[in-house]
Every structure is written in structure tokens, then in C-alpha cells.
Amino acid sequence: MQRWVYITPLLIAIGLGAVLFTALGKDPTKLETARLHDPLPAFSLPALLDKSHTLTEQDLKGELALLNVWATWCPSCQVEHEYLNELSSRGVNIIGLNYKDERVAATRWLTKLGNPYKFIIYDEQGRLGFDLGVYGAPETYLIDKQGTVRYRHVGVVNHQVWQGIFMPLIEKYQLNN
């Protein structure tokens, strides 16, 4: 009996230490999306490069897609852009969400840095972003064929993120449908 009185706190300390250890290295500023497994919020916004064309959530159905939230005021987005160009050239379906930006500047940016997007939603007020739970840029969402949000990545998408996070998810949701 005596022995257990002394061993139990030690076990608890070890257990607690193990639990807390698993959280080490996780970035607390990267939040999980509250929209996980929810359908994309309804919206009606113009396309960036074609003012007359209105886009809705229906335009994101039918094909598995990355929805990349970007803006010209976001320096990390510029860093990420080259890799997006590469993914796009390999056939990955990427849709742009130009978030709280300015049409002219955004268009000029794409002309200069390349356009990897199938089309770009011009979310000037950031309303679609707000409904999605966007709280900064860049962010990239994985949208499945039914238009359901399946993942949200906060931060740049680079090779490690693509290989380690997105590819397994894409495999999973490609098959599910």
C-alpha cells in the first residue's frame, strides 16, 4: 500500500509529461478549421480577371480542388507562389481566392509572377473569407468534388506540406468519391 502512495504521483507526472510532450513543436497560431467537413459557404462574387463573370459555390463542385487564399499585401504568398505554379503545371487543380485585395494590383501581380489558378474569386470585402474562417494569408483549403471542405492549411504550401499533408488527403478524398 505504502509503495503505491509514492508511485502514483510519479506515474501521473510521467503521464502528464508524455501528453504535454506531444504538443511540443505544434504551432499554436495554426488553428484547425471550424468548417471541417462542412459544405463550402454559399457566395456570389465576381471573378478577378473577368468582372462580368459571377462565381458561386457551385463552381467549386465536380472536381477535387485546392482553394488558395492569397493577396498582394501578403509577403508569404509571394514566397509560396512559385510552388503553386509548379503544382499547377503538373495538373493540380488550384482555385484562387483573392482576399481583401485590390483588383488592379492583383492582376498585375499575376501577370508578373504567373497564374496557377483555374479561376480566381475576387473577395474584395473578405466576406467569403470570413464565412470560411480565414484569419490570415496564405491559407489553402482542400475542397472535394461535392464542394465539402476537407482540410485547411495555415501558412505556405511547399514541397513538405504538399507531400506530407495534401497528397495523402487527396488520395483519400479522390477515392471516396
Next chain:
Amino acid sequence: MNKILRFLILILFVNLPVSASIDLYEFKDEETRGRYTKLTKELRCPKCQNQDIADSNSPISSDMRREVHRLLLEGKEDSEVVDFMVERFGEFVSYKPKVHSSTYLLWYGPWLLVFIGALFIGLLIRSRSVSNAKESDQALEANNKKNVEELLSQYSKENHKDK
């Protein structure tokens, strides 16, 4: 001297608490304004670690404040406003997260640790007092033994004297 005095007075005014955001929102009555103030203090900015949206300068906080104002003007309840934000940004934005299976550890964990700690102390005290009791029993026995031995030796001395 005058310059120093004026400088010190200037610093004094700079140190007065200033609201980070100067949003000019109109409310139909003071009660609604009070609710706005309360809600913006109870919603956390998702981008800044540990600032409420009343306090934060970030664009997302300013967007959230605008939405809180709009929802209150639409006649929504406080709980509906919080739900609206949690739906979009997750439980993280509420300073009072719901008691959900995912937050049991957060809410009850500390109580569990206090309980285990108290149990441990209780058992420790009991085992100490048990061993103390054993010790005093042993001391008592030893004492008794000594007394008996003394009595016996006295008795045998007296006996020998008599004889």
C-alpha cells in the same frame, strides 16, 4: 526645469489607457452598446495569441467587431453572436469554451489533479499516523517492560533482604 516638467506631464498623458481601435459604431441604446463591449471582450482574436477583439489591431478583429455590431443591430442574442463566430473560427475564439467531449480535459483536468493530490496527502498523513501509533505502542511496551523489570528487581531485592 520647465522643459523637464512639461516632458514629464506629456509622458503622463501618453500613459493613460487608450482603446486600440477607434471604431465609431452607433447603437440604438446604451444596453446594446454595453452588450457590444461585453461581447468584444469575450471573443478572442484568432490571429493574436490571447487578445480579445476589443483590444486587437488586426484586420480580422476589426472584421469580427463589424460583424458583432451588425448582428446586434439585427436583434441577435449574445449567444447567437458567439455561436456565429465559433461556427466560423472554432471554439478557440470563445473565452468560455463549451463543455464538449473535446474540452472535458480543459474543464475537469485541474479538478482531477487537485483530487489526486488531496488523496495522496490524505494517504500520506494516514500512513504517517499509523507508523507513529506503532512507534508509540512500541515505546509504551518498552516502558512497561522497564517498569515490570524494575518492580521485579526491587521485589527480589526486598525478598533477599528479608531472608
